[in-house]
Amino acid sequence: MRDFLDAWRSGQERFTLHTSGSTGTPKPIELTRAQMRASAHLTGQTLGLQPGDAALVCLNTNYIAGIMMLVRGLELGLPMTIVEPVSNPLALPEVAGKSFAFTALVPLQLQTILTETPEKKAVLDGMKAILVGGAATSPALEALIQPITAPVYATYGMTETVSHIALRRLNGPDVSDVFTALTGVDLGTDERGCLHITSAATNFERIQTNDVVDLIDPMHFRLLGRADSVINSGGVKVQPEAIERLIQSTLAGAGLAPRLFIAGLPDDRLGQRVVLVLENCSLTDAQWAASQQAVRDVLGPYSVPKSWHTVDAFSETATGKIDRQATVAQIR
Helix, strand or coil, X not given: CHHHHHHHHCCCCEEEEEXXXXXXXXXXXXXXXXXXXXXXXXXXXXXXXXCCCCEEECCCCCCXXXXXXXXXXXXXXXXXXXXXXXXXXXXXXXXXXXXXXXXEECHHHHHHHHHHCHHHHHHHHCCCEEXXXXXXXXXXXXXXXXXXXCCEEEEEEEHHHCEEEEEEECCCCCCCCCEEECCCCEEEECCCCEEEEECHHHCCCCEEEEEEEEEEECCEEEEEEEHHHCEEEXXXXXXXXHHHHHHHHHHHHCCCCCCEEEEEEEECCCEEEEEEEEECCCCCHHHHHHHHHHHHHHHCHHHCCCEEEEECCCCECCCCCECHHHHHHHHC
């Protein structure tokens, strides 16, 4: 972190960052100062941030989300409190008694704050904007977010797009399941229905993603899942993300909010069989039957998980994202 801050203040023009490795081997990405400045100023304009607005930086500053919090602080004149990326940053002594106008969190951090230290909601309420990214927000977390009076946004972006290029409101009267692109971001899809992005932050180069979307118009899209996560079960292509959200909603109704994901395990007859993987959680027969029925009712029989498996702890990348391949290896 200190090296980056020194390099930025010295006027360095090019920076090498690494992708998080959540969908493959981490790879180096070279970004220019101009790209990072464009992203920072667009965020400030979108969220109404002003010089003097205090920012809490509590993400891993070895990766794009944390690095861009530093750049926003430097470029927008935001006094920064920089802390370790722990599960509950608001419980750290370094932030005791402080108020903030802006922060970015991963879903686990926000969920931990709200469940373990509900009195800290007042700190969140006092902010101009709270960004949540790095992983999908669960229905259980989105329910917890609703009483927060400050605007909370899910982010869409990656290292190649220099952090987020679209936001989705998670609470308040403007809550939505649709992402809205920031000003000046050009969106489109390829023949697979996967999103591509062009903006000043991408140096006006087209960035092709593997994210399947429903592109509503040039500024709005629903995120459906990843093309490279599709499970081929008996010749039927199954998108795991839709199944995950249905099961999360069903379990939330039973008072459960475990981390989970859907995977495809090798199967002699089907090629891949759809299974549910849970972290440190067991299901009763009734909970499992209800989860299967919810999927059958909405997505059809081919999407219904054939079995569920639990592991003590999910394997994670350096940025705290679930490493699905490494976790599935625990089952095998």
